[in-house]
Amino acid sequence: MDIAHLRDFIAVVDAGSLSRAAGRLHVSQPALSQRMAQLEARLGVRLLVRGPRGVLPTPAGTTLYRDAQQLVRQFDRLSRDVADSRNRLHGPVAVGLPTTVATPLAPALFSWVKANHPGIHLQLFESMSGYIHELLLAGRLDLAAVFREDDAPRAAEVPLYSEELYLIGRPDPAPRSAEEVSLLDLRAVPLVTPGGRSNLRALVDRAFAAKGLAPTIVADVESLGTMIRIAAGGEACTILPLSVVRDHGDPRELGVRRIVDPVLRRHIAIRTATESYEPREAVVAVREGIVEVTKRLAAEGRWPGIT
Template sequence: MELRHLRYFDAVAETLNFTRAAERLHVTQSTLSHQIRQMEDELGSVLFDRSGKKVRMTEAGEILRSYMTPALEQIDRGVQALRGEGEPLTGRLRLGTTPSFNTRMVPSCVATYMHHYPGIQVTVEELAAGMIARRLAAGHLDLAVSYRPTDGGDLWFEPLYNEELKLVVAASHPLARRRRVRMVELHHVRMVLLPAQFQTRKLLDDCFEAAGAEPLVAAQLNSIAPMIELVRQTELAAIIAETAVTPAADLRVIPLEDPTPIRTPGMLWHKGATRSPSIKHFADIIRRAAGQST
């Protein structure tokens, strides 16, 4: 087994997509697939499950990666040190995120990351998806948790999972006892929503239009935590991802239908950017957290 096999394996393990991994490595997809099969034959273990629509790592692949990733990081550090580019113990990571993920998921990932890299300063910017794409393209962010950009020519997008947006109301709200709510039933319901520049708001506006509903937007806030607090203290309703809502006795989270608002979060980074081992490690933390959200 050669070092290139490990690089190929690492790229597929990171993207879980042979096409994107091949593009990143500047090889053909057939070459990449052949090299991975060679590796599997030599090890006598299947590393990736290719039977479904999505590529998944097998248990053997997870075990190999848990040992291989630190070794590759050490190799990268050694090469960088010889070139005078050794990665310092201190540095920074600049992360962009939309409000939904900055309530619970991103802070949890940052806490885990800082345990492994205590000397690296982490900066998190909470922004609308369009601004995140622009700041990534300009090199002002290293990585982002957001949505697929409408014009993402210079950006990689790695889908993480699909999630439903749900109605959130106070326990005293007239809809609080409902098991499900149709979008049309939100016609003239007083609501707090994200401002129009957010992709999630555009998604919701499309759902309202499809249902023939016009909610009464009494407030617009650009952060999820204040929205939840406003719902808790008023008669307003909100539509938020359930993963962003901490379970509480005074709140109710209700599924929506006809149509059900669904969005696909993912990771974004600039195609031409060099990703250090520490950035790759943060991406792995996000993938694991996303896996726990599904």
């Protein structure tokens, strides 16, 4: 088994079809099929199953796909590192940021990397937290911001900040005050939230369940901007951190209120792709930059609501 076999295997899984993968690799389909058969023979396990919808990985194939992503990325970086004789940090660093984190952090991180390590090629992936987590597990990212219920230390993670969550929207839930609303008062309030894979949705579901209730979710919305626009329209509310509301209008007009009894708080950490070895120097540098930029934005009041 060599690196070419792993590249071919990744291409087949990504394409979901031998013919499509062969076209992208500029080889014939029979030749690619033979390479996959050789790979399965060398490993002694079946890696792919062919069905009416194309080619899918077996459980063993899924494991190989995840690890092969890491190996191919490391091989490519090693080749670039050896070829690059410049005495500075360089190479690509892939960072996954959930949208609520990317909104304040990504532009400042880009500027920091450009100023401090111009040899590093930053690759920023912004999406909802569930998809970012999937990319991290698949080996597509070097670093990712992850949400936690507590700030307990974990392997391969550096704590970044914590934040409270707020109700955004105008449907009348009998608020405690103009600034606060009890979770119990929200039991009948229509809410739009991300889908079930989202950390935010899981946190909301657990908070209501602890009170013996279930939230009134009227739509799953996988877009931060769309959730805020729906809340601004007055037909439903959403639950978000204060930091992302500032760029979408006046908080008073949006009906921003702190949720209490209980306060909904989440913790954010930066996680590396693996626990088994120390990441490359460029990855460590970007991780340090994320921490430095976050502290500076908070100190300057440019990232409200975080601790």
